[in-house]
Amino acid sequence: MMFRRLLIANRGEIAIRIARACREEGIESVAVYSEADRGAPHVRAADRAVFIGPAPATESYLSTSAIIDAARATACDAVHPGYGFLSENPAFARQCEQVGLTFVGPPADIIERMGSKIAARQLMISAGVPVVPGLTAVDQSDEGIAAAAGRVGFPVLVKASAGGGGKGMRVVRDHESARTLIPAARREAIASFGDGTLYVERLIERPRHVEVQVFGDTHGRIVHLFERECSIQRRHQKVIEESPSPALTPVVRDAMGAAALAAARAASYVNAGTIEFLLEGTGDAAHFYFLEMNTRLQVEHPVTEAVAGVDLVRAQFAVAAGGGLPWTQESLTRRGHAIECRVYAEDPADGFLPQAGPLLLYREPAGPGIRVDSGVVEGGSVSVHYDPLLAKLTAWGESRDAAIARAASALRAFPVLGILTNVPFLIRLLDHPEIRAGRMHTRFIEEHASELLTVPDPPLEALAAAALGGTAPHTGDGNSAPAAPDPWNTIRDWGRDR
Amino acid sequence: MILRDSRGEYRVTIEQDGRVSIDGTIVAATVLAPGELRVGDTGHAWVCASGDARWVFLDGEVFEIEVQPEGRRRRAVSSHASLSAPMPATVVRVEVSAGTVVRHGDTLVVLEAMKMELPIRASVDGTVTAVHCKPGDLVQPGVALIDIA
Numbered sequence: 001m002m003f004r005r006l007l008i009a010n011r012g013e014i015a016i017r018i019a020r021a022c023r024e025e026g027i028e029s030v031a032v033y034s035e036a037d038r039g040a041p042h043v044r045a046a047d048r049a050v051f052i053g054p055a056p057a058t059e060s061y062l063s064t065s066a067i068i069d070a071a072r073a074t075a076c077d078a079v080h081p082g083y084g085f086l087s088e089n090p091a092f093a094r095q096c097e098q099v100g101l102t103f104v105g106p107p108a109d110i111i112e113r114m115g116s117k118i119a120a121r122q123l124m125i126s127a128g129v130p131v132v133p134g135l136t137a138v139d140q141s142d143e144g145i146a147a148a149a150g151r152v153g154f155p156v157l158v159k160a161s162a163g164g165g166g167k168g169m170r171v172v173r174d175h176e177s178a179r180t181l182i183p184a185a186r187r188e189a190i191a192s193f194g195d196g197t198l199y200v201e202r203l204i205e206r207p208r209h210v211e212v213q214v215f216g217d218t219h220g221r222i223v224h225l226f227e228r229e230c231s232i233q234r235r236h237q238k239v240i241e242e243s244p245s246p247a248l249t250p251v252v253r254d255a256m257g258a259a260a261l262a263a264a265r266a267a268s269y270v271n272a273g274t275i276e277f278l279l280e281g282t283g284d285a286a287h288f289y290f291l292e293m294n295t296r297l298q299v300e301h302p303v304t305e306a307v308a309g310v311d312l313v314r315a316q317f318a319v320a321a322g323g324g325l326p327w328t329q330e331s332l333t334r335r336g337h338a339i340e341c342r343v344y345a346e347d348p349a350d351g352f353l354p355q356a357g358p359l360l361l362y363r364e365p366a367g368p369g370i371r372v373d374s375g376v377v378e379g380g381s382v383s384v385h386y387d388p389l390l391a392k393l394t395a396w397g398e399s400r401d402a403a404i405a406r407a408a409s410a411l412r413a414f415p416v417l418g419i420l421t422n423v424p425f426l427i428r429l430l431d432h433p434e435i436r437a438g439r440m441h442t443r444f445i446e447e448h449a450s451e452l453l454t455v456p457d458p459p460l461e462a463l464a465a466a467a468l469g470g471t472a473p474h475t476g477d478g479n480s481a482p483a484a485p486d487p488w489n490t491i492r493d494w495g496r497d498r
Numbered sequence: 499m500i501l502r503d504s505r506g507e508y509r510v511t512i513e514q515d516g517r518v519s520i521d522g523t524i525v526a527a528t529v530l531a532p533g534e535l536r537v538g539d540t541g542h543a544w545v546c547a548s549g550d551a552r553w554v555f556l557d558g559e560v561f562e563i564e565v566q567p568e569g570r571r572r573r574a575v576s577s578h579a580s581l582s583a584p585m586p587a588t589v590v591r592v593e594v595s596a597g598t599v600v601r602h603g604d605t606l607v608v609l610e611a612m613k614m615e616l617p618i619r620a621s622v623d624g625t626v627t628a629v630h631c632k633p634g635d636l637v638q639p640g641v642a643l644i645d646i647a
Contacts, residue, residue, distance in 0.1 A: 167614070184615065187590065191610060235614070354612045356585050360546040360553065361533050384585045384611060408558075415544035415555035427558040458554070458561040461537040463501050464518035464525040466552035466563040467510045468535060469545035 002321050003027050003078040003102065007071040008046060009092075010082030011061060012375030013392060014299075015042035018080045021313035022046075030074045032067060034060035036383045041375055050074060055385045061085045064092045071101055078102040078320065080313075084387065087296040088115050104320040106216075106271045106295050114267055114293040117161050118199060124290045127266035129259050132278060132289040134201035136161070142186070146178040148200045155205075158182055160189030161197035166236020168192055171203060206441040208279040209233065210245050210288065212260035213304045215315060216269040217325045224260050225308050226334055227253065228300055231440045232429060234352050239422070239445070240429060241300035242339040243307045246400060246438030251284045263290060271319050272297050272312055299342070302371055302394040306338035337403040338396045341411065341426045343374075345388040348425040349453050354388040357381060360418030362390075365410040369396040369403070382419055390421065400438070404430050428452050500566040501552075579622045580642035587611035589635045594644065598626045606644045607631065622646055 005028040008015045015031060019042070022029035031046035036055035043049040050070040053060035060066060062085055071079055079101050081087035087105065090112035096103040105111070114120045118136045125131055134156075137148035149156045149172055158181065160168030168189030170181040182198070190196045213225040229245030230238045248256065260275040267273075276291040301312045315326050345355040362378040374391035382388060393410055397403035408430040411423055429435055429452065434444070445452060458466075501508045501520075511519045518525045528536040535543045537556070544555040547565075554561045587609035594606050600620040607618040624646040631643045 188615060351617075353584060353616060354614065358548075360548060361544055361555075363534075363544065384587075386612070388612065412558040413542075417544060417546045417553035417555055417560065418548060420560070424559050456559060457505055458503055458563060459538075459541075459556070460520050460523060460525050461541040461543065462554045462556045462559075462561045463503075463508055463510065463520050463563065464527045464537050465535050465541075465543035465545045465554045465556060466501055466561070466565065467499065467512055467518050467520075468527055468529065469547050469552035469554065469565075 002317065003076075005030060005074065005076045006078040006080055006104070006317075007032065007050075007067070007074065007076040007101075008042075008080050008082065009061070009067045009086055010080075010084070011037055011040065011042050011386065012389065013042075013373045014082040014297075014375075016045040016375055017373055018082060018313055019045040019047075021311065021317065025314055025317055027078075027317070030070070030076055032061070032070050034385070036385050040380070041377050048074060055383065057085065057385060061386075064089070064095055067092075068095055068099060068101070071096075072099065076101060078104055078317075080104040080316070081296065083296050083299055088294070090115065102320050104271070104316050105297075106269060106273065110267055110269060111295045114273075114295050115162065117159065117163070117292055118197075120267075120293055121290070123266050124263055127262050129263045129266070129290045130288065132201045132204065132291070134199060136199040140197060142179075142182045145182050145198050145200060146175060149178055149182075150175065152200050152202055155203040157201045157203045158185045158198055159201065160185065160193055160195070161199055162193035162195040163189060166233075168198070169236055204278050204280050204289070206443055207231075208245070208247050208440070209238075209276065209291070209442050210247065210256065210279045211274050211276040211294075211298075212256060213298075213301070213312075214260055214264040214269060214273050214275055215312075215319070215325060215327075216264055216271065216273070217319045218270055218322055219324050221325050221328075222261060222264045222269060223325060223327060223329045223332060224257050224264075225304050225310065225312075225332060227256060228298075228303050230300065231442050232435070232444055233442050234348075234445045236442075238300065238342065239344075240339065240341050240426070240435075241303050242337065242400070242403070243303045244334060244337065245279075247279060247282070247286070249284050249286075252279075252286050252288070256288055259288070259290070263293065267293065269293075269295075272301075272316050274298050299389070299392065300340050302373060302392060303338045303340045306371070306394055306396040307334045307336060308332055309335065336396055336398045337400040338394055339400075339403045339407050339430075340392050340394040341407055341430070342389060342422075343391040343393060343414070343416070343426070344422050345382045345390055345419050346422055347420045348422050349455065352422070354384075355382065355420045356384040356388075357419040359390075359416065362416050363414070364391070365393070365413040367406070367410060369406050370394075370410045371396075390416065401436075404436065424455070425452060502564040502566060503561065579620075579624070579646045581606060581618050581621065581644045581646070582642050583609055583611075583618070583637045583639050584616070585611050585639050587616065587637055589631045589633050589637060589643075590615060591633055592629060592631060594626045595629055596626055600624060600626060600646060609637070618643060620646060 019029040029046040031049040052066040086092040090108040093103045093108040137144040155173045170185040208231040216222040230241045232240040274294040277288040371394040395407035591608040605617040628645040
């Protein structure tokens, strides 16, 4: 039976995405919010909202007890964790089930097994899925990890066993740098995941990151919904994702789809998940290796929704409620090309340093084939407490070129002012000839930093706009009243197509 | 008024008819809606004010331009620098002490915020004259962590 009332254990754009799916499905939605998120857009998007604690995530969005209490107090029968926060926390999934709340995601033991990179690797090896050569040191001291790195052979990637999103991960090229990089990786692993266990993998230079969306139901059926290319990353976090991958030949695409299904079957997977692969080489000779499985809905799920014409969140509800998958492998097809750009509050010129502050002006673009998932509004502010993702812009087109042109054109009409964002940087990425040609790898941004970070001098038009800029609707100093628009200017624009 | 960016200063006057003169060059500008303008022949700009700064979005680029009303003097530029946190953060490591000679770009302090390590680097060449933080401190933006002279 479909749920009556569902608690959304998240914030920002993904909470709004889930609230919309609830409304379409006739499910009442309950948002949760911290002190920092009073009046946030996700609170308004849901039918009800419950206050769950102070701004730091550990005391609010990461507090299993606060969230379960909120779900029980509002008589919810299900919880959707979104991504991040508690989405891959097996203890949370288990507690939900224990108090009679359906967790919209895989069972706790699957999250647990796939969440341990070490256990997941073992499982994939036994299922015949290729993995990157690597080692988990029994001796987890800094010296033990350094010794394991030496045995795998430099350069290596030191990773947090509990990790994800590049946190607790370092490229180590020699014994010398290992002395500082291993403790840094461990500190970040402990801070992010509360677990400092590290492991070591052979570093594949300039790989592509290609992942496959999988979906299983409780009746033993598993399908894949094609791949997403996510090679454009900074600080090991994805910036641009697209589907189909321009790197896969039909032969490699079929092999990767089959490997993803084998991986999902080995995990007895239920609900939405993603099998991430590293791709090395080109053409039919390219090799792929299992990287990890994400046991949740991905940030970049709109890319798959656009090319496959599906609604992954509503399918998650159907499967969590015990129903069968809404598709068969044969019924799933792809059409056209989709590309997603993540708009972050960050300063690309300063090492992508996250930015916090007021959104004095924030206007989203719209148009054919353009989808914007966002969690902020003009006049709001970006808090230091959470991820700096402001919005995801997904463009669909009949071809890759058409999708990129739409994305670039939409970004040129996506002004965000008052706080630095990566919008200009995203446009430079989309305009880059190598990316237009589909030739990218996970170190692309690093290797092309100087061209991508070149900021032009302001043209005279920008100076003219600055001179007339006192008429903004929101001003940072808070004491200058917004200027009323000149009626003559308004009238002059009647009928103007913009 | 005077506008200033990283390149220099521009003398700007707004003409009676709404056009803008920049060092004698005339640029057409029409306000379309609050914060939204048509500039030059085909430019579409968005702009907002934050104190003396103007943020401009034009053709996918963002410019921060300082506005100085006539008759006000510019603050003196100093070779001294105080480095502060860009946001509330926790100090992970302090890599210098009073007397350390540093060069522009050297890492002075490593902070952690939003679960990421953020290096604070020297903005000038000089000698560290004071350290105002230690590992574990919670620091606020705008408060000096390190002084360099």
